[in-house]
Amino acid sequence: MQNEKMIVCRCEEVTYKELMETKKTYNCSARELKLRTRAGMGYCGGRTCRGMIDKIAMFQDSPKNNKEVSLKYQPPIRPVSFTDLGGVKQ
Amino acid sequence: MNKVIIIGAGPSGLEAAITCREQGLDVLVLDEYMIAGGRLLGQLYEQPDGTWWNGLEESKIRYEKALELGTRFLLNTPVNNIVQTNEHWTVYTDTESFTAKHLLLATGAAETPVPVPGWTLPGVMSVGAAQVMTNVHRVKPGNRGVIIGVNVLSTAIAMELKLAGIEVVAMTLPVNSQVTNESSQPKEVMNSLLHVSHMAPSKFIKLGSRLMKNDFMKNMGVTFFPKTGVKIWDIPIQLRKAVVEIYGDNEVQGVIVATIDSKGDVVGGSEEKIKADFVCIAGGLYPLAELAAVAGCSFYYSEELGGYVPLHSERMETNLDGLYVAGNITGIEGAKVAIAQGKTAGLTIAHHAGIPGLEKDIQTSIESIERARDKAYIQFHPGVKKGKELLLAEWQNRLGE
Amino acid sequence: MKQRIIDHPVLGKIEERKLITFRFNNKEYRGFEQESIAAALLANGVRTLRHHEENGTPRGIYCNIGHCYECRVAVNGIQGVRACLTPLQEGMVIESGGRLPTTVRDWRSEDE
Helix, strand or coil, X not given: CCHHHCEEEXXXXXXXXXXXXXXXXXXXXXXXXXXXXXXXXXXXXXXCCHHHHHHHXXXXXXXXXXXXXXXXXXXXXXCCCHHHHCCCCC | CEEEEEECCCHHHHHHHXXXXXXXXXXXXXXXXXXXXHHHHHCEEECCCCCEEEHHHHHHHHHHHHHHCCCEEECCCCEEXXXXXXXXXXXXXXCCEEEEEEEEECCCEEECCCCCCCCCCCCEEEHHHHHHHHHHCCECCCCEEEEECCCHHHHHHHHHHHHCCCEEEEXXXXXXXXXXXXXXXXXXXXXXXXXXXXXXXXXXXXXXXHHCCCHHHHHHHHHCCCCXXXXXXXXXXXXXXXXXXXXXXXXXXEEEEEEECCCCCECCCCCEEEECCEEEECCCEEECCHHHHHHCCCEEEECCCCEEEECCCCCCECCCCCEEECHHHHCCCCHHHHHHHHHHHXXXXXXXXXXXXXXXXXXHHHHHHHHHHHHCCCCCCCCHHHHHHHHHHHHHHHHHC | CCCECCEECCCEECCCCCEEEEEECCEEEEEXXXXXXXXXXXXXXXXXXXXXXXXXXXXXXXXXXXXCCCCEEEECCEEEEEHHHCECCCCXXXXXXXXXXXXXXXXXXXXX
């Protein structure tokens, strides 16, 4: 197995190759990289791979913005079931 | 209504709970884990005075003290959102919501992954996962392990695995890529290893750390670092080898390692297989600040502190009214610093809740954070003190705006 | 239960706890009451907790403290339960998730 097949986002099975190619083709920001590939959009909410997406997005250019978190966090930060949301007692 | 809600029952959250209760405030602590203690639970190391720092015991002592003082705990309770309305904070869990005027985020840290081809195979886990399995649950993560990533945390945990009778056959670097950078560079790793030299019984490392004060010597150190590695506690640490693949049909069966040059690039044809039934990934820790981000806190990025941290004062206040932070959410440091920060946060909350005469205690507690930092046995980043200074300067700067 | 660390040079002997019975993928196992499901399964030598919904690749615990959701299983019919932080109880019925019947894997290449 080569580096290319290496998975970065475990939830959505997005590979290193796919992310690097997307970055090179579109020169995208971390957010665009996420939206184009679904990396960071899976079950864990990007808790595992967000740092790696950031690093790939910074490849070749873009100095780190040190005052704002680069990928937005949105509630709920943990998955909530509809049963719980609807207040249905189990 | 609860006066104070604390999210996270780790060392800083527990200490803050104890402090708030001692000041007579109502306290509710929420944590998604099943046992109170957070990352403190798994810690186990021998201190310079020969006594053992037993995280499981330390957690228990603090949890029981907090309970005795009348703290309410809800374990196994993940928080999924926090919202500020009318000068109150509402904390949402799966089934209930809670309100308080003062909210402390003590959510700790998450592990930074280092991707390696094959790292989704069962049997590959973060080094912290292996630590918790071994020391907290008393279950072996496997019988023969390889640790990928050589740093302060992984070195300490390698020793803990060894202590529990689990064989660690190698500690190596990850294969380099855009996402591994420093952790796959022998020189950078060597540099950071110098800060754990006091933990090593190996003469080579101890002697080496004194010699390698400048860049030239560090380069030499990497160049002459034995290809077979240096043993610490009988665990071969290999800075000149990297894992290029983890293999196995349905579970880990081993790793393929290759020799790397001083820049971290693989020397072709040097690949060899090492059999193992578990693999630990050790990329270090980063502050887990997602709730602070959701709340709209101001942030600051600091390499020395491990990533993005909510901007905060020495008294552990954020820029949002009634929202405080303590522990690893403010930067990656040891449990003793986190405990000291928890105390400061607790006192600051009590002060804002209207309890008079705490000014002196707050100042003393801030000083003890400094002291804990200076005396820290394990330092995650050599520049942590500087990182804290820069963060404080940024805090004061933005307050002025 | 061969993977238990019974004696530890610093932490001492393992705490005596109540042994209970549970089921994982239609097989019966024994574990300690209130320990995490993941710990009980690993103690029994079980590492594969689910298969990926898309590609069917096997997965086990990764972070072990609730961050990564790799260990999610169905417990007594409720899906998405993290094995690493759910306490084991007598008679629990635990099931792995697996590959979903419809694939969406091709959308990326077609889109570009």
